[in-house]
Amino acid sequence: MSNKKRVSKKVRQEKLKEMIKEDPFQNDEELASAFGVSIQTLRLDRMELGIPELRERFRNVAEGNYEKVRSMVGAEIVGELIDLTLGKQGISILETTEGMAFKKTNIVRGHHIFAHAESLAMAVIDADVALTGVANIKYLKPIYLGDKLVAKAELVRIRGNKHFVHVKITVNQQQVFRGKFIFVSLSMDVDEE
Amino acid sequence: MSNKKRVSKKVRQEKLKEMIKEDPFQNDEELASAFGVSIQTLRLDRMELGIPELRERFRNVAEGNYEKVRSMVGAEIVGELIDLTLGKQGISILETTEGMAFKKTNIVRGHHIFAHAESLAMAVIDADVALTGVANIKYLKPIYLGDKLVAKAELVRIRGNKHFVHVKITVNQQQVFRGKFIFVSLSMDVDEE
DNA sequence: ACTGTCTTTATGACTAGGTACTAATTATTA
């Protein structure tokens, strides 16, 4: 072997990258002792790899996720609302990101697409709050990480407190999803079909 | 008025609590100047209210959300898997929490229920990775914040690369959701109905 | 007017988890 240390440095840095990815919340001291090197060496490694200091990592994760959790979980609408005519139709866009997809295949998990469609459909309805009653949906093509989803929703009929909304999602003009939703507004209870 | 300053202190502290809730990522200097008081005063306020320092707030949000995002968005299964017979049936439980529900009504957003059902249905299938093809679902009753969802999935038929799974969700033995999913395993492309 | 209490501001010493830089030491390898 021509260079034990050089290799070990590269290997160490590779492992460091992985470690940071798996658990970004360790300080230099902990990381250094995990590799059996000095703090300075570890800091050089971080510098070379462009890995920011612990507090900045905290900041990044906190800020990134704060947005995510606010906009994804707690939000009234999943995706970005582009156009909306209350009681008629609406368009929303969702950029698919890491974490929405299976790691193995990079295929976006179905429920994100469902959430996108459902929340847009809900936004279109001109009633205080509606509850999803029935949904008939079909995934026409797999959606891959990075695909930009364009959802178009159309309110097609209202019967009593039931609202019928159709949603189509396309990626690059190609249809990938369609869904028919029936929402029941909340003034009355949801009854049997 | 017996004490202008005392009142303004209380008011200031109330406002501080709100500000921190809305945007926890401001340091003492910014907060102090927002109220027109000195840094020391603001720190006293924080102490009295038990609000931790900025870095700890970063840490809390980062660590809290890291878990959330990992377990909720990126997870292979939504909810807790209780029982699973691969290729036959499975049971999973999901405790509904804040953030899953509309603030106004405390009704849990439909896509969380969908995600719960879909991911369990997926877990039951004995194939490498499957993609949701078609789903026919019905919400029978509104689900409220705090409800504990019990999902039971059953693989009812396999035809070629199509897997038919039925999922029932109950809250306190009362059925609240049913869904029929068709998953297409990935060896072949998804074709038209 | 003086005292007491609350509130606010100031000051200094100290901390974690670093950055930035210089210098020295220890491999490794041609």
Next chain:
DNA sequence: TAATAATTAGTACCTAGTCATAAAGACAGT
């Protein structure tokens, strides 16, 4: 063995604080 790379050590400095002490300002009651 000399050159080069890798590692370690050490110093000054930074931010966003903590903790403790002190002093100044506001206001009420006596």
